Amino acid sequence: MQDERITRIARALCRSARIDPDSPLIDDRLLNGEASTDIIKFEVADGTQPAWTMFRGAALTFIHSHDDRVVARL
Secondary structure (H helix, E strand, O other), rough: OOOHHHHHHHHHHHOOOOOOOOOOEEOOOHHHHOOOOOOOOOOOOOOOOEHHHHHHHHHHHHHHHOOOOOOOOO
């Protein structure tokens, strides 16, 4: 449930930045073989991550800062 909420908010943030959430995200860290803990393992068919994944941290921050205000599921 929490992961679905993060995904939904991250996709909305991506759209608000006028970026297609399903467009491939090219990350220099992935191209250079460097890994980071903030990179999730979700990948699209061609091996790249979707653009909405770069908004997961912002979505999580939003959820934590507004958790007490949300009464019903969005």
